[in-house]
Amino acid sequence: MKAWVCNAFGEVPQWVDAPDPVVQPRQVLIDVAACGVNFADTLILQGKYQKRPEGPFSPGFEVSGTVRAVGDGVSHVKPGDAVMAMPDWGGYAEQVVADGSLVMPLPNGVDFNIAAAFQIAYGTSWFALKYRADVKPSEIVLVHGAAGGVGLTAVECAKLLGATVIATAGGADKCQIARDHGADHVIDYKSENIRDRVREITASLGQPKGVDVVYDPVGGDVFDQSLRCVAPGARMLLIGFASGTVPQIPANILLVKNVTAIGFYFGAYLEQNPDIAQAGMAELLERLKSGAIRPMISAVYRLEDAMDALTAIRERTATGKLVIDCRPNR
């Protein structure tokens, strides 16, 4: 099969003829139709992701496609079925294996690109906001990186939970995307101070001390400013550190304001909470099928051009989700 293969952390992946993967017990072998692009693809290539593959590997954590073969112990899908899946890695390729527990039949009416773009971003935002932060309809949620992959879905998910959303993003175009996806208030952090603007907005909403929930995939200075515009009792969701800086949290501020910092890692959460995982994914799929959520795919790349997608993520020009079409001869 054709694949992008990384031979050592920090090296540029190579476009090669790689051996076809072999399905093991409880696994599913998938002919990949589409693969979603994630910021974490850039991290795993550098060996900076939570999971570190041993030996050559392809990036790519979320795919859709057609089942080619199933291993012993897999009965919920069969060869020929259209599926969506979250492999450990390996999606930048024509074939991938995934653990059967993370392979789901593709719902009717959902196309391959949407399925590949949907799983991680919406899964992260829905489970974090609903099940970890317990967002209530009367609450104000501050979402950072709001035109990016997970940030944009957090805007939509917080609105579905009935909250008022303040979104931050860098630049007018990105702010407009957040607005178009439901943000009630938008802050351009290239030209506005987050803390001051959040306080002005929450004061106008009758809550001068700040927001109830922060959803932060950026970290660094953005986190530090957020900590200074949260209401007493606020919950701060630590989603990621796209800025490259892991925040150091002054515990005295958490104490004085009764603030809770909540770590959230979607992959581990699914493993640790299989019942909630099943229920939550079903909730999301219902909303996807009904059109209540609208994944924004801003660009689709051919598999051989996949490195251009990673460049767009690194250079911060990507908005919403990028998808790689992995079907041969496209």
Ligand SMILES: NC(=O)c1ccc[n+]([C@@H]2O[C@H](COP(=O)([O-])OP(=O)(O)OC[C@H]3O[C@@H](n4cnc5c(N)ncnc54)[C@H](OP(=O)(O)O)[C@@H]3O)[C@@H](O)[C@H]2O)c1
């Ligand atoms: N916890 C989990 O389970 C989970 C799941 C998925 C993703 N994540 C994490 O969430 C973060 C975002 O992932 P994503 O896939 O949504 O990425 P993405 O689509 O590239 O979005 C990241 C956003 O972060 C902002 N940003 C600020 N500083 C940046 C920098 N130095 N470089 C790049 N972007 C920067 C950008 O918005 P502006 O240009 O508007 O600032 C960008 O839109 C990553 O750290 C990722 O690892 C965590």
